Amino acid sequence: MSVLNPSIPKGTRDFTPVEAIRRKYIFSVIENVFTRYGYLPIETPAMENLTTLLGKYGDEGDRLIFKILDSGNFLTGVTEEERLSLTPSKLAGRICEKGLRYDLTVPFARFVVRHRNKLSFPFKRYQIQPVWRADRPQKGRYREFYQCDVDVIGSRSLLNEAELLMIMEEVFRLLGIKVVIKLNHRKILAGIAEYMGVPDKLTGLTQALDKRNKIGDEKVLAELRERGFDEPAVRKMESFLSFSGSNNEKISFLSEKLGNTGQEQTGLDEMAKILTYAAETGVDKSCEFDFTLARGLDYYTGTIFEVVAAGWDGGSICGGGRYDDLTGIFGLPDVSGVGVSFGADRIYDVLAQTGKFPPLQDSSTQVLFLNFGEKELSYILPLVRKLRDHNVAAEVYPDQAKIKKQMQYANQKNIPFVILTGEEEMSQGVVSLKNMETGRQIRVTFEEVADSLIKK
RNA sequence: GUGGAUGUAGCUCAGUUGGUUAGAGCACUGGAUUGUGGUUCCAGGGGUCGUGGGUUCAAGUCCCAUCUUCCACCCCA
Numbered sequence: 001m002s003v004l005n006p007s008i009p010k011g012t013r014d015f016t017p018v019e020a021i022r023r024k025y026i027f028s029v030i031e032n033v034f035t036r037y038g039y040l041p042i043e044t045p046a047m048e049n050l051t052t053l054l055g056k057y058g059d060e061g062d063r064l065i066f067k068i069l070d071s072g073n074f075l076t077g078v079t080e081e082e083r084l085s086l087t088p089s090k091l092a093g094r095i096c097e098k099g100l101r102y103d104l105t106v107p108f109a110r111f112v113v114r115h116r117n118k119l120s121f122p123f124k125r126y127q128i129q130p131v132w133r134a135d136r137p138q139k140g141r142y143r144e145f146y147q148c149d150v151d152v153i154g155s156r157s158l159l160n161e162a163e164l165l166m167i168m169e170e171v172f173r174l175l176g177i178k179v180v181i182k183l184n185h186r187k188i189l190a191g192i193a194e195y196m197g198v199p200d201k202l203t204g205l206t207q208a209l210d211k212r213n214k215i216g217d218e219k220v221l222a223e224l225r226e227r228g229f230d231e232p233a234v235r236k237m238e239s240f241l242s243f244s245g246s247n248n249e250k251i252s253f254l255s256e257k258l259g260n261t262g263q264e265q266t267g268l269d270e271m272a273k274i275l276t277y278a279a280e281t282g283v284d285k286s287c288e289f290d291f292t293l294a295r296g297l298d299y300y301t302g303t304i305f306e307v308v309a310a311g312w313d314g315g316s317i318c319g320g321g322r323y324d325d326l327t328g329i330f331g332l333p334d335v336s337g338v339g340v341s342f343g344a345d346r347i348y349d350v351l352a353q354t355g356k357f358p359p360l361q362d363s364s365t366q367v368l369f370l371n372f373g374e375k376e377l378s379y380i381l382p383l384v385r386k387l388r389d390h391n392v393a394a395e396v397y398p399d400q401a402k403i404k405k406q407m408q409y410a411n412q413k414n415i416p417f418v419i420l421t422g423e424e425e426m427s428q429g430v431v432s433l434k435n436m437e438t439g440r441q442i443r444v445t446f447e448e449v450a451d452s453l454i455k456k
Numbered sequence: 457g458u459g460g461a462u463g464u465a466g467c468u469c470a471g472u473u474g475g476u477u478a479g480a481g482c483a484c485u486g487g488a489u490u491g492u493g494g495u496u497c498c499a500g501g502g503g504u505c506g507u508g509g510g511u512u513c514a515a516g517u518c519c520c521a522u523c524u525u526c527c528a529c530c531c532c533a
Binding site: 007010057058060061063064103131133135136137138139140141142145146147148207295314315316317318319341342343344345346347370372402403404405406407408409410411412418420422424432434436437439441 | 457489490491492494524525527528529530531533
């Protein structure tokens with residue numbers, strides 16, 4: 001029999017105990033914050049019907065959805081000719097009806113519509129689950145990764161946006177990550193496009209603006225020209241880019257430039273309101289209104305958020321926004337929602353790079369009972385049970401191996417105490433308790449062991 | 457989907473202008489120490505050199521293809 005390669009699919013990862021413990025730490029910080037704001041957990045399946053997924057994330061997004069081959073004879077109903085002539089994506093549509101979820105927001109919208117009669121609105125939920133994208137892996141980019149979503153749906157109040165800012169500020173403060181929370185508004189972007197005389201080129205405009213931090217103002221303008229923006233439009237953008245000031249100054253600057261009539265004024269008013277809330281809750285220092293911020297996901301209609309960590313170039317670690325009609329496609333119109341998603345895997349990478357993980361107790365076990373044989377086992381097992389009942393993590397070495405080997409095991413697992421029990425101890429009605437750090441060893445009764453270990 | 461790197465022991469890596477039997481550290485196993493770990497010393501096991509072709513008297517080394525992983529673009533958490 002040939003030996004199998006113990007490899008895993010591209011872009012997926014195993015996690016060792018140390019890594020898994022650290023990931024749990026991240027999840028627990030995030031979950032703890034979410035629950036303190038009144039959000040409730042839900043879960044949805046790893047796979048969704050492709051009809052649910054397709055067309056929500058743009059063309060690029062559709063390409064990145066993992067599709068699941070139908071069970072059974074998936075080629076039923078596909079002619080030989082079609083098999084050869086159809087494009088791969090068209091063929092996939094014929095032989096796949098399911099796909100792995102691409103994010104948590106769209107499944108959430110589907111969930112809300114399906115369970116609307118059981119939910120009370122506004123509905124605040126959080127969801128911490130993996131998502132999959134058929135992307136090429138690279139720094140900060142995985143094919144399987146966890147998102148930690150918080151959304152509130154069924155309320156247009158800007159207090160929701162403000163609460164999300166507070167949640168983001170708090171999570172990253174607790175994790176010890178220095179961040180800038182950038183925010184913008186789709187209606188402001190649309191207003192800018194209108195002002196530039198290119199309302200139909202909003203997508204191209206946002207795609208170019210989005211690169212500002214990476215390539216600089218000059219290249220953004222060059223890209224606009226390449227994309228067919230005329231010179232007056234480019235010059236107008238240039239005047240925007242050259243402006244610098246505080247959040248409020250930016251808002252009044254744009255207000256003046258754009259005029260106060262259309263949707264841009266709604267956007268600017270909302271932005272001002274959100275920033276006022278932010279100031280009142282003391283999180284405004286982490287927030288930056290940035291009218292060049294754009295987000296690719298098609299469904300955002302209002303505020304958009306993105307969080308970048310200082311000194312980290314592996315992409316944003318949190319992002320989201322308001323979507324006015326995601327539930328409409330599932331038959332429940334006019335339900336606005338807003339939410340953000342924390343990228344747990346990127347947060348992990350940032351913490352690893354900055355060394356900000358708390359020192360973890362890498363030993364969960366407090367005491368190891370060495371195994372001297374059957375008689376000795378019967379003697380100590382009641383004590384093991386007693387310690388465990390009192391919340392002391394205790395384990396018994398399962399094999400009657402050499403003492404040296406058992407000691408090594410305790411050492412490598414960083415177990416602070418070892419109990420040795422041989423014939424001598426049994427005859428005296430005691431055990432030997434060894435402190436692995438000091439090396440000191442004393443003979444004590446069961447009661448004394450319990451006393452010294454349970455207290456801790 | 458496009459471009460650039462990479463691959464030698466479980467891990468991190470040496471390996472000369474092609475030249476005999478491919479090395480080190482860590483890890484692992486055994487011993488010094490048959491009831492005592494973390495330090496030390498001694499010994500040992502473990503590699504079809506990513507895979508498949510080609511050039512050559514001779515390939516880990518040169519050529520081609522393919523796969524893997526990583527990095528960048530695109531897009532995103």
